[in-house]
Amino acid sequence: MKQKKMKLTILGATGSIGASTADVMLRHPDKFETYALVGHRNSQRMLELAEQLKPEIVVMTDGDAIAELQGKLPQGVLLHEGMDAAVAAASEASVDMVMAAMVGSAGLPAALAAVHAGKRVGLANKECLVTAGRIFMQAAKDCGADVVPVDSEHAAVHQALLGHDHGSIRRIILTASGGPFRDRDPASLVNVTPEEAIAHPNWSMGAKISVDSATMMNKALELIEARWLFDMPADKLSAIIHPQSIVHAMVEYRDGSVLAQLAEPDMRSPIAYALQTGERLEAGIPWLDLAKTGRLDFQAVDTERFPAMRLVQTVMQGNDTLAISMNAANEVANQAFRDRKLGFMDIVRTVEAVLAKVENIPVDSLDDVWSHDREARRLAQEMIVL
């Protein structure tokens, strides 16, 4: 009997994760079809994708991009505008899975809509869990949504946990490449340019996450993401530098056994893992040749060099508003650095200064999430202009 294809909505289709998702789907045309492609501004990329994936609808959340696409999409493809249309595309009844790959907390409403609709959700957009982890995971439980990580580290943990008792976990260890400045003299980082920060040694990624990797804010966000995804207290979560990015994460059990997942650093691997519901999918990534790799190195994270990793310890010990504010202030500071309005070393400094000013309280409504998010953005903007 012919198997029913899995129907997808891709949020953030025009980005780096969107491209890798399209690549994996196009390798398996018998298994996947596209309901909606959702982008923000990149109309040219959306045109190419719409030709390749033949979706039923295209959504652009930015008005100018809509004007650029008018009359250009393949015949029969409908064009919708705005975040409300993205939310509708994420919760459409015929959709089986939503790939949540917008960047930043802007992606939260649509990803959460997918969760409320009980979808399988491939979660790349880690900022959703950092800002609203408690609400997001509770909604997934209540609505029967299956949240599958699309971060290489979390996909690795997910695999190392399969078939094991949660209570036997001693520690989850995420690996971190250390980014482009792992070995550079910290004094020389003051004059780093956005181009240098974005040039990641192992991964090809979008601009925001590449800068987050250079400051190691990305690993800080990932620790919070892991806290919610795997329901783990902060003291059981850690990170270690592993420059080769071959071992993606490890889970240490009570009996001293450590299970790791290894693969070449290519996001198509965790994406294929998230897309599969039965047998493993061919992902198109190079085969791992350990004899050629030669060595796998590990070293402790230097929190002097990477203060974001010191800051996250305070954030994880504190209440929800700290994580919301850390994320929001980082989004503002990261963008300001990319716009050449802020120095590289001032990104985490700005986040730390914002954290010193905000309340440390729990949050259980989305309205409260947004109000703390706004306040942290306001404070960060104010500090950057000063």
Ligand SMILES: NC(=O)c1ccc[n+]([C@@H]2O[C@H](COP(=O)([O-])OP(=O)(O)OC[C@H]3O[C@@H](n4cnc5c(N)ncnc54)[C@H](OP(=O)(O)O)[C@@H]3O)[C@@H](O)[C@H]2O)c1
């Ligand atoms: N890239 C990776 O290897 C990787 C790995 C793990 C996790 N992630 C996570 O996956 C997410 C996406 O990362 P990425 O590297 O793919 O980023 P990216 O290449 O910058 O793509 C971001 C996507 O989000 C859209 N977008 C930007 N601002 C938006 C807004 N205000 N409203 C709605 N959509 C918006 C962009 O649309 P336009 O381009 O059309 O403007 C694009 O489709 C991030 O949360 C990142 O942390 C990425």
